[in-house]
Amino acid sequence: MIPKDPVMLLSYVNTQLRDFYASFSSMCEDKGLNPEEIKTKLAGIDYEYDRARNQFV
Incomplete structure (x- = not known):
């Protein structure tokens, strides 16, 4: 399950993109x-x- 809050979603997605x-x-x-x-x-x-950058900016 991914976060519903947009700021938490941003952090989650960028971490996943960076690491995996x-x-x-x-x-x-x-x-x-x-x-x-x-x-x-x-x-x-x-x-x-x-x-x-493979990130949301």
């Missing part, structure tokens, strides 16, 4: 997550995925 996954899409596929839902939640707190 080469890309956001591979993380979502592996965990069975909806990437658009995550992007929308994080856009609500002004974060978007930076492919070059």
